[in-house]
Amino acid sequence: xxxxxxxxxxxxxxxxxxxxxxxxxxxxxxxxxxxxxxxxxxxxxxxxxxxxxxxxxxxxxxxxxxxxxxxxxxxxxxxxxxxxxxxxxxxxxxxxxxxxxxxxxxxxxxxxxxxxxxxxxxxxxxxxxxxxxxxxxxxxxxxxxxxxxxxxxxxxxxxxxxxxxxxxxxxxxxxxxxxxxxxxxxxxxxxxxxxxxxxxxxxxxxxxxxxxxxxxxxxxxxxxxxxxxxxxxxxxxxxxxxxxxxxxxxxxxxxxxxxxxxxxxxxxxxxxxxxxxxxxxxxxxxxxxxxxxxxxxxxxxxxxxxxxxxxxxxxxxxxxxxx
Numbered sequence: 001x002x003x004x005x006x007x008x009x010x011x012x013x014x015x016x017x018x019x020x021x022x023x024x025x026x027x028x029x030x031x032x033x034x035x036x037x038x039x040x041x042x043x044x045x046x047x048x049x050x051x052x053x054x055x056x057x058x059x060x061x062x063x064x065x066x067x068x069x070x071x072x073x074x075x076x077x078x079x080x081x082x083x084x085x086x087x088x089x090x091x092x093x094x095x096x097x098x099x100x101x102x103x104x105x106x107x108x109x110x111x112x113x114x115x116x117x118x119x120x121x122x123x124x125x126x127x128x129x130x131x132x133x134x135x136x137x138x139x140x141x142x143x144x145x146x147x148x149x150x151x152x153x154x155x156x157x158x159x160x161x162x163x164x165x166x167x168x169x170x171x172x173x174x175x176x177x178x179x180x181x182x183x184x185x186x187x188x189x190x191x192x193x194x195x196x197x198x199x200x201x202x203x204x205x206x207x208x209x210x211x212x213x214x215x216x217x218x219x220x221x222x223x224x225x226x227x228x229x230x231x232x233x234x235x236x237x238x239x240x241x242x243x244x245x246x247x248x249x250x251x252x253x254x255x256x257x258x259x260x261x262x263x264x265x266x267x268x269x270x271x272x273x274x275x276x277x278x279x280x281x282x283x284x285x286x287x288x289x290x291x292x293x294x295x296x297x298x299x300x301x302x303x304x305x306x307x308x309x310x311x312x313x314x315x316x317x318x319x320x321x322x323x
Contacts, residue, residue, distance in 0.1 A: 039317050041081065042298035042310035045090030050107060051310070052093050053298075053317060054081045060093065062107055065319075072110050083122040087131035088303075092148065094134055096122030102136060104148060114151045118144075128169040128190070135176060137164040143178055145193065155193035160184065165207050165222070170215035175232060177218045179206035185220045187232045197235035201228065207249045207265075212281060213257025219281070221248040227262060227284070241284055246274045253281060254301050259323075261307055263296050271295060276309060278323060290322055 039053040039061075050071070052062045060074040079097040086093050092113065094104045102116040102125075116136070124137040133154070137143045140163040142156040157164075162181025169176055169190060176188045185199045185206050204223025211218055217238065221227040227241040227248065250263035260281050264274040273295050278288040290309075298310035307323040 038314055039297065039312050041084040042312070042317055042319075043084055043086040043093065044298055044300045044302075044308050044310065044319075045086050046088040046300055046303050047090055048302035048304065048306065048308065050086070050090035051317070051319065052084070052086060052107070054084055054095065060084075060095070060105070062093070072107065074105060074110050083125045085125045085127065087127040088129055089131055091131055092127060092134075094125050094127070096125055096136065096138075100138065104134065113148060114146065116146075123163050123165055124167045126167045126169060128173050129171050130173055133169075133173075133190075135167045135169070137167050137178070139163050140181075143167055143176070145176075145190075157188055157193055158186065158195060160186075162205075165205055166209045168209045168211055168218075170211040170232075171213060172215055175211065175215055177209045177211060177220070177232070179209045179220055179222060181205050185209065185218060185228075185230055185235075187218060187230075187235070197231070197233060199228075199230050199235040199237060201237055204247075207247060208251040208262070210251040210253050210260070213253055213255075219251055219253070219260055221251060221262065223247050227251075227260075227279075229281075229284070239284055241279075244277070248277075250296075250299065252299075252301055254307070255303055255305050257281060259287070261299070261301065263299060263309075266295075273311075276322065278307070288323065292320070 039055045042053045044051050054060050062072040064071050081095045081097050084095045096102045098121045100118045104114040106113050118138045120139040123139050126135045134146050142159040143164050144156045145154045160180035160182045164178045164180050166179040176190045178186045183202045187196045202224050206220045207222035209220040218230045225244045225247050228237050229239040246264040246267050248262040249265040252261050260279050262277045266272040266274040273292050275289050275291045279286045292311050294311045309320045309322050311318045
């Protein structure tokens with residue numbers, strides 16, 4: 001396995017955090033207490049200052065970074081969370097459960113900012129870059145856009161057959177891209193919900209989508225195991241990658257727009273680790289590949305240009321700075 005790591009951070013889920021950092025590529029960790037509250041999801045703010053996870057002790061835990069200090073614990077009751085996400089600035093955390101309950105919390109106070117009940121559990125949830133809006137994709141339903149300040153629904157997008165697997169806002173907040181279960185990728189006007197373009201070239205469901213930094217293109221991939229660069233205005237494919245070993249389920253461009261991080265899913269066993277690939281947006285050339293020892297459960301590019309990836313072991317969350 002290639003070592004592309006510069007630092008390691010270990011957080012005990014539900015206990016006090018402990019930190020170990022090294023300046024070389026050798027990863028150093030320190031022992032933490034083993035507890036039964038394993039983490040299913042880990043979300044990281046792009047500021048690099050906050051991490052959160054819903055653990056099996058039915059608690060949403062929030063930590064500051066890089067010190068790993070426990071900030072807040074929020075009891076989520078008997079809810080089984082399907083999707084958890086965090087706003088870029090770390091102000092909001094949103095989660096949706098398997099019974100169709102959706103909540104947005106203020107990380108500073110732990111207060112509920114918005115609470116919704118929908119007919120179905122979430123496929124995807126995403127905040128706009130400025131943290132003022134949230135897009136919710138319930139299973140089999142149209143994506144719904146809400147204003148967080150007013151808690152009001154602004155509009156909903158088209159209803160694709162089977163729903164939407166992934167949703168993303170452009171950085172300027174002007175467009176929304178969806179990777180839909182009917183195998184189409186669609187781009188909408190984020191102010192009105194009007195369809196701008198669509199692409200139906202995929203044979204299997206696209207599972208991830210990310211805008212380029214200028215918002216002019218959408219990078220998307222999924223069951224076809226091919227990353228496509230799609231013109232957001234026309235829906236035309238500008239470039240296709242070679243076929244990958246596994247389907248990507250996470251995609252995100254770096255702050256400077258030069259690189260794409262694509263996290264793959266082990267096709268034969270989703271609980272097994274799969275590679276993280278970093279490629280040039282302009283050329284599509286792969287520049288780095290890393291396969292963790294355990295499955296990736298979260299990650300993000302930080303605003304200062306680092307790529308953080310989260311993995312877990314029993315009772316602990318591990319954060320790796322991959323780039």
